Amino acid sequence: MEIIIQPTAETATNVAARIIAHLLREKPDAVLGLATGSTPLLLYRQLIAMKLDWRKVTTFNLDEYVGLASTHPQSYHGFMWENLFQHVNISKRNVNIPDGLTKDVPKFCAKYEKQICAAGGIDLQVLGIGTDGHIGFNEPTSSLASRTRIKTLTPQTRKDNARFFGSEAQVPHHCITMGIGTIMEARQNLLLAFGKNKARAIAEAVEGPVTAMNPASVLQQHPHVTVCLDEAAASELKLTQYYHWVYDNKPAWQQL
Numbered sequence: 709m710e711i712i713i714q715p716t717a718e719t720a721t722n723v724a725a726r727i728i729a730h731l732l733r734e735k736p737d738a739v740l741g742l743a744t745g746s747t748p749l750l751l752y753r754q755l756i757a758m759k760l761d762w763r764k765v766t767t768f769n770l771d772e773y774v775g776l777a778s779t780h781p782q783s784y785h786g787f788m789w790e791n792l793f794q795h796v797n798i799s800k801r802n803v804n805i806p807d808g809l810t811k812d813v814p815k816f817c818a819k820y821e822k823q824i825c826a827a828g829g830i831d832l833q834v835l836g837i838g839t840d841g842h843i844g845f846n847e848p849t850s851s852l853a854s855r856t857r858i859k860t861l862t863p864q865t866r867k868d869n870a871r872f873f874g875s876e877a878q879v880p881h882h883c884i885t886m887g888i889g890t891i892m893e894a895r896q897n898l899l900l901a902f903g904k905n906k907a908r909a910i911a912e913a914v915e916g917p918v919t920a921m922n923p924a925s926v927l928q929q930h931p932h933v934t935v936c937l938d939e940a941a942a943s944e945l946k947l948t949q950y951y952h953w954v955y956d957n958k959p960a961w962q963q964l
């Protein structure tokens with residue numbers, strides 16, 4: 709795991725944006741896995757400002773709430789079009805987001821997995837992290853080998869996400885999410901976390917044991933993970949000085 713700690717969310721996001729920009733320049737038909745929520749908002753803003761060429765890019769989103777139509781303002785479809793897709797030259801047919809209204813969830817999930825494979829697999833997956841350590845909506849105790857499927861959100865996650873809905877009662881209980889096994893097959897994972905409320909989850913994920921109680925900890929077993937943090941999210945890590953030294957002394961050929 710590469711742990712990159714920056715003074716602010718803005719500067720940490722800038723590192724992540726440069727990693728994605730580099731990929732899209734090297735591989736114009738890259739397959740990106742994308743996340744929603746507060747964390748990637750700045751990233752999408754920076755990517756839009758970079759005026760990259762998205763014509764050949766394919767995207768797969770991590771998750772969607774069950775029961776929300778794509779036109780619902782809090783749907784992840786709505787989020788992605790509002791915050792990224794409508795501002796770049798991506799082709800609509802290359803955008804994939806789970807269908808929260810599918811009538812046959814298992815069939816839809818199996819098809820989503822097949823579509824990822826047919827696209828050649830995900831080159832780079834953007835991840836946020838829940839305060840309980842979830843990635844995608846793989847809540848604590850999710851199978852570390854899970855595939856795209858329905859999940860039930862924990863009370864903690866519904867509470868955390870109530871800010872988008874106005875009240876906790878309006879947050880759906882179910883979602884469709886890529887599984888941890890699906891995320892682990894991405895060739896690179898780029899995890900972003902900002903703010904003090906993510907510090908414990910990050911410390912457990914990066915320096916704790918690999919456990920389904922903190923699903924993000926499984927990333928320790930992935931060969932290519934970059935974690936971009938602001939100082940607040942990094943504040944409970946033990947090896948902070950080491951991570952800073954590593955980043956500041958990267959050989960020139962490793963730098964972007």
Ligand code: F6R
Pocket residue numbers: 742743744745746747748770771835836837838839842843844845
């Ligand atoms: C969103 C997703 C979630 C979020 C996580 C953090 O697509 O998969 O794992 O990344 O809940 O959410 P924020 O960024 O709102 O704190």
